[in-house]
Amino acid sequence: MSSTTVTETVTANDLAGSPAAPVKPVEDGPAAFSSSSEANQGYKYLSTSDVDHFLTKGWLLVPNAIKQDYIDSWMKDLFVRIGYDEHDKSTWHTEYLHLPRHREVPAEDFCPDAWNKITEIAGGLDRIDPVRERYYGDAFIVNFGSEDKTKLVEDKFRPQERSGWHVDDDWYRCFLDSSGNAMTIIHVFTDIPPRGGGTWLCEDGLKGVVEYLYDHPEGVDPPIDHASTFCAGIKDCKQFHATTAKKGDVIILHGLLPHVSSPNYLHYARPISNPHVALHSPHNFNRPDRDYSLLEQVILNNLRRESIPEYKPTRERKFWYPRNAGFKRAKAQEELERMITTAKAKGLDETSVDSIYLRKGTKEFDEFERRNGFDKEPNPVSGLLMEQHPIGKF
Ligand SMILES: [Fe+2]
DSSP: OOOOOOOOOOOHHHHHSSOSSOOOOOOOSSOSOOTTSGGGOOOSSOOHHHHHHHHHHSEEEETTOSOHHHHHHHHTTHHHHHTOOTTOGGGOOOSEEEOOOSOEEEHHHHOHHHHHHHHHHTTSGGGBOSSTTOEEEOOEEEEOOOHHHHTOSSOOOOGGGOSOOBOOOSSBOBOTTOOTTSEEEEEESSOBOTTBOOOEEEGGGHHHHHHHHHHOTTOBOSSOOGGGTTTGGGGGOOOEEEOOBOTTOEEEEETTOOEEOOOBTTOSOEEEEOOEEOBSSOOOSOOTTOOOOHHHHHHHHHTTOSOOTTOOOSSOOOBOSOTTHHHHHTTHHHHHHHHHHHHHHTTOOGGGOOOGGGSTTSHHHHHHHHHTTTTSOOOTTTOOOOSOOOOOOO
């Protein structure tokens, strides 16, 4: 499905309520950065149209970017892990599942062509956190759809009315310049046809997110009520995109691009994974040399600013154990036991099973924990989310 290109202005004050600090009005006028800006010359892996697409829409699809070997080997025991029969849909009891990660490999090994573009979007490899989320894995999100949805003759899905629009931000205090989730990545493990449960994106929703954060230099702690804060303006947005993709595609989202799950009317298993890219330092909106990353340019463009020298967070930065990892990791042991049982039924022993959870207590496991933020303490106020959340109403 293609996007519409209508834009609608939502002002900072409409969204922000009472600002915590004096608000400098957002400037009118054209976006400061485009694919022809001086800062956007000389990319090796991003084409001019890639740059233009990311700057104007906040996302980019990289086709056929995941190595086939990883798709094959990780998908092979998907149904073993879940405990459903792949060929008997009556066993698909839960429509929407988030799984934990058992295997992970360096990002550049998993999807080299996408990684090259990711590093250029980040402003260079030297801006990317060398540890956090530098490996990609098999923490699948499976949208199965349902028998009922296949019988619907008319789609009731209206993206503006959908609850659940959000950005991924459950592990840090979120400021305008936060780069803990610099990019949200969608790894596609099966074809996603139209009406097949592809993630919806709200391209003109970025503006509401950055304006809210600009107006709240005190930052926002998870769990964030996106509907009344970052995403309050989405009901009036016009520029939506329903992702469709081929197996092996990688979709790169700006970390502040609102997105939401959608109905899978086709009732097939649609697994994606949804890791992130973290930078080691906050975004910088006041670079005298104007060497702004595309991530920074998207934020500046949405604020109609060329720089934001006055922006300064007014509280300390905080990082916690990822809140939503609670319920996903609680499934790991059960999945592991199913993998071992299945291996034994084939005459194999436990050593044939590939899971990081068989290597607890090793240096490798400690590094896995650190890469994924599991070495941090949960937020003492909000704790961990321990229940699988449903796909929600449409
Ligand atoms: Fe998300």
